[in-house]
Amino acid sequence: MNTITGQGECTANFLFYNATDEFIGQAAHCAGTGAPTETSGCTSATMPLGTPVKIGGASKPGTLVYSSWITMVKDHEQDANTCSFNDLALVKIDPADRGKVNPSVPFFGGPTGISTTAINVGDRILTYGNSPLRAGLSPLSPKIGFSLGDEGGGWSHTCYTVTPGVPGDSGSAVLTGDGKALGVLTSLALAPVAGSNGVGDMSRELSYLNSHGGLGPVALALGTEAFHSPAP
Incomplete structure (x- = not known):
């Protein structure tokens, strides 16, 4: 599934939810308005919250309701690694389209949870x-x-x-x-x-969202289709 924010077309990632709404994740830089070389979320220009977002297969546009880039600027984030790599946005799905969304990753199924441990070279x-x-x-x-x-x-x-x-x-x-x-x-x-x-x-980006995003507790939706990893 793709999302289009202004002139930026990106691939959506996971489905998220809170007590009242469902969201599709996209990279925060997909709403960026600066040059492609602007990669620090603490200094790069971006479209505002409330921007309509076209969602592939949806009957109505979604709404940009969280951007790590906007949040880091608002909160005067100073950590260089957070500024450089915290790149997550959430698009609220219109209620008319909530029944059309499946949280499973195409082809592979899952996710089965969130990775919270270090990933090793070669994994x-x-x-x-x-x-x-x-x-x-x-x-x-x-x-x-x-x-x-x-x-x-x-x-x-x-x-x-x-x-x-x-x-x-x-x-x-x-x-x-x-x-x-x-x-x-x-x-x-x-x-x-x-x-x-x-x-x-993801574990760091979602933790940051829940600490600073103002959406209440937001969780990752697990896939309804069984995960499978093709043979090497």
Whole structure:
């Protein structure tokens, strides 16, 4: 499923909920209005909360109700790693479309929970991207790869997949080898391996949201379809 915020088209990731509403996750930078080189959420320009967001398959637009970028600016966040890698936004689903949404990650199923432990170099990861650059060729959307290690004090995981994430895959759900939500695909890198991707850590991003977001307790919705990891 894709989301379109202004001129930015991204792949949605996970489904979230609080006591009253359901939300689709996307990368916060998908609503950015600055240059592609503006990657610090504490200094980059972005569209405001309340911005309508087109959701693929929905009859009505959703509404941008949380952005880590907006929240960090408002709260004068000073931690460099948080500013660089906290890249999560939530789009409130219109009540008319709530019954159309399934929390399962396409192809793989899950998530089965949230990854809260360190991921080791070489550990398996899985992700599903829906970039328009693939011209609707769904066999290219599921991607399997491995971790290249963490950075930013655990705020980000560098991963390599076949095929790599490309523009339009930003925001994609990334799973660990046992189906837990590892994070959100946020960047395309040239190092340590050309074509590798940065993945914002879901446990930290959701914790930040719940501490600063003003939406009440927000939780990750678990997949209703059983997780499966294809044979290596």
